[in-house]
Amino acid sequence: MAASLDEELRERAARLTVAFDGEAWILGRPELGVFVAVPEPGAVFVTALQETGSLDEATARAGEAAGEQVNGTDFVDGLAAAGLLDPPAEAGGARGQIKWIEGVSPRSAARLFGPAAWSCYAAAAAFAVSLLLFRPDLRPSWEDAWFLPSPGLSAFGWLVIGIVFGAVHEAWHWLAGRALGVPAIFRVSYRGMYVVFETDLTQIVTVPRNRRHGVYLAGMAIDTVMLAAALGLRLLDPPGVLDDLLAVVVLSQIVGIVWQWAALPLRSDSYALLANVLRCHNLYRTTWLTAKTTLFRLTQAETTELSEMSARDRRVARWFVVPYVAGIAGMVWIFVTGVLPLALSLGRWALAQLDGNAIGSAGFWEALAVAAYIVVQLGLPPLLALRERRLRRAGELL
Numbered sequence: 001m002a003a004s005l006d007e008e009l010r011e012r013a014a015r016l017t018v019a020f021d022g023e024a025w026i027l028g029r030p031e032l033g034v035f036v037a038v039p040e041p042g043a044v045f046v047t048a049l050q051e052t053g054s055l056d057e058a059t060a061r062a063g064e065a066a067g068e069q070v071n072g073t074d075f076v077d078g079l080a081a082a083g084l085l086d087p088p089a090e091a092g093g094a095r096g097q098i099k100w101i102e103g104v105s106p107r108s109a110a111r112l113f114g115p116a117a118w119s120c121y122a123a124a125a126a127f128a129v130s131l132l133l134f135r136p137d138l139r140p141s142w143e144d145a146w147f148l149p150s151p152g153l154s155a156f157g158w159l160v161i162g163i164v165f166g167a168v169h170e171a172w173h174w175l176a177g178r179a180l181g182v183p184a185i186f187r188v189s190y191r192g193m194y195v196v197f198e199t200d201l202t203q204i205v206t207v208p209r210n211r212r213h214g215v216y217l218a219g220m221a222i223d224t225v226m227l228a229a230a231l232g233l234r235l236l237d238p239p240g241v242l243d244d245l246l247a248v249v250v251l252s253q254i255v256g257i258v259w260q261w262a263a264l265p266l267r268s269d270s271y272a273l274l275a276n277v278l279r280c281h282n283l284y285r286t287t288w289l290t291a292k293t294t295l296f297r298l299t300q301a302e303t304t305e306l307s308e309m310s311a312r313d314r315r316v317a318r319w320f321v322v323p324y325v326a327g328i329a330g331m332v333w334i335f336v337t338g339v340l341p342l343a344l345s346l347g348r349w350a351l352a353q354l355d356g357n358a359i360g361s362a363g364f365w366e367a368l369a370v371a372a373y374i375v376v377q378l379g380l381p382p383l384l385a386l387r388e389r390r391l392r393r394a395g396e397l398l
Helices: 002-013 040-052 055-066 072-081 094-103 106-113 115-134 151-179 202-206 213-235 240-262 269-277 283-295 300-308 311-356 362-397
Strands: 017-020 025-029 034-038 185-191 194-200
Touching: 002 040, 017 040, 017 202, 025 040, 025 202, 034 040, 034 202, 040 055, 040 072, 055 072, 106 115, 106 151, 115 213, 151 194, 151 213, 151 240, 151 311, 213 240, 213 269, 240 269, 240 311, 269 283, 283 300, 283 311
Parallel strands: none
Antiparallel strands: 017 025, 025 034, 185 194
8 A cells, every 4th residue: 555655656746847946946847837946855855756756765865955854744745735746737728728839949939039139139229229319209109199090090009009019029938938948828817907918938947047038038129129120110201101100119119118127016027037137936925025014014924924935035025125116106107197198088089979979870889899998908907806816715715
């Protein structure tokens, strides 16, 4: 009976990956997207289980690495609680959703992220910044958002632009991960009050930290290229309609890049980059709890959670709270000065159209579609957040 239990434990442990990330060891289940950081004895324990299948042997080796006695049974329970010992994911799950990307080989994707490619990205950034500094007439304003004959058409133009450029941004993250041989999952989610595209690159924790920077920068790199291209085309003095379209592209790309640096509290690309450079594992949560200790009282559970965070995360969080709070202020500024006025202006236009056009007319349906667009953009993210919160609470009660 003991032999069969050991063999079962060995099979479950064999599903784990073990990787060193510079300061801690990462145990993971790539197909489930579950990863945890552990000290060296934890990695030794899992490696011993994979080699021998013996709980006693794994416990003894982990104890030698720790320099003290360890409880192997408790560690196995912890692995199970974290989901690391769960059964394999069913076929057709998240990985099956991205089969088309498998056609892009890592070697082909790597051409987009080699030294020559990064030189091009840097040149595009320098070109864009130079034009914005020395050609004030090319700088965008919120008025550029009204680039089509009616606000309704402009709103749907934004939607198309957002889908196209958002997809390209995430595709570059995807390709950067592919260049490292890291699979990714694409999904639509939300950040704060905005609906967004996301590329889940959870498995990148199995890659050494110094090779991850390009993956986090990839989206902003291609955004910069598209910004530089739009500005360059505007230098050619294109016809009015095309120039208006290019102006709104410039506006959207600048807002997107600024957003990536302002949205540190929402785990934007820049947050992922900085957390990686600073060699932190859970800087987001640690910074939030550190900020909360200043403004409010932590619950007992939160106090315990903060004390269990890594020493490096807690040390970095003491000063990272400054850009964290500044990011919140930046996001509020973008929303209050840009997004909200545009939404209110669009809403007033829609109400006027609904009031002034006969039911069933083209103007009526355009206004109704715009009203629905505003409701979805401003209403869906809070609803998604509430739904996820309810699901988390339900899970905690089970």
